[in-house]
Amino acid sequence: MQIILLLIGSFIIFILSTLTGGGASLLLMPLVAAVVGVKAVAPVMAISIGMSSTSKVFFFFKYIDWKLFAWLFPSTIVGSIIGAKMFAELSSDYLQVLIGILLVSTVFQFNKTEKRTGFKVKAWHFAPMGLVVAFLSGLIGGVGPLMNSAYLNYGISKESLLGTRSANAILLHLTKIISYAYFGYATGEVLKFGILIGISSMVAVYFGKLILNKMSELIFRKIVVVSMVLSGVLMLWKNRDFISEMVALI
Template sequence: MDWLQLGLLCGAGFVAWALNTLSAGGGGLLLIPAVTFLTGSAAVAPVITLTELMANPVRILAFRRDVDWTIVRWYLPGAIIGAAAGAWLFANARAEWLQILIGLYLIGAVWEFRAGARERSYEARRWWFLPAGLTVSMLSALMGTVGPVLNSLYLNYGSSKETLVATKSVSSFATDVIKIAVFTGLGVFSGHALAFGLATGIGAAVSTFAAKPMLERMSGRQFRTVVVALMAMSGALMIWKQHELVIALYHQLANGVPTGIGVAGAELTPRRP
């Protein structure tokens, strides 16, 4: 670990979270290649969680008047349970197939919202944020990040661009505290992971001041277009991360070799971070 490495991580955090603000998500996935290249894959989930923990309070402060607290009250109970469960599973399971399925779902947003031209594809109910919080927080802790997978629910609920960004930041901050606590208890947070997370977190936090004026100038249509584009890009990145797995499965199926895929579609073999 050296100052150049930390500087590159800080810059990567700034760029990724500026785009995260403008698209209400996807920053974590955009940051994964940089974090993996500079630190190794084992540090991805703890580093991105710490980055969010540092960046979200700044974003909450900047957009404090736009938070929809009714959504937060529905989202948090399930999200807290899901974050704790997912962080524990992080040390005990693998989720390659889940990433592929989520990637396909994110790419599907292009058709769901007609590339941003369509305001809603269905009418979401407020209580839906409870099971959504449980599921998404668990997957986020397990895989490091699931990208802007909740954006579809927010858009179909009718949230404005500022409300979407602000409310997601509050919800994410609360669950990140739980994930950090569990990661620390499991020994996943090494000294290097802490330093890497602080570097990316500083860059991510500063980026809010550059991105906020740009978000305010965007129209609703422009915002939806960017959101959908980043959802599709995030989905493509998630699938590309598992391209070797897809190729291996293809060869196994072609040769009639059993795949060993579990009931839930994830290969649940013990691992160490």
């Protein structure tokens, strides 16, 4: 029964992920942790999100911005390897709280009359940002739609955002899977659940695309920003005990 609920939950989550430009990891974390265990969360999500990203690339391949992908390529590999190596060595509580605050802050960047939100982002900016995000993803399992604000500020279309982000996500999660396997975290159970959720996610992407085709660019950007804020709130709520401890020390 737990497996069935996990698959149904992941199916719904990945439909929402297609409509919001990503962020499935934050919603998927508690589901995976409840069924497989906390320690398996990062490698299971790496497999399942990697498979869903492959599906998105298939549907949005012609919209991929290869210039951005080229800037992201080396930093994504390096960052994810370092993050995966430090996966079991560092406490991720501080990082999750910081990421939650950054995601919530995106609510102040949205401008409903313009395509871009906030400051102007150039293609080369994605190299250092990709390094940091890949490292954090490898370390804590997922960072949600942390870079979506940068994609929107770059002035990218909804299809191009999904295609480019997913192409980079394949690279990111493939590197993480190899790294987790090398460091001994990819067990048989991890592979089983990762593949099962991955299959569910690939079917969900198809249905998400059908809905996305009927959505305007403005509505898409609004949904992306709202999803980032909600992802940040969810991450902060998940770490509420740690935040309470920090506040008590001040």
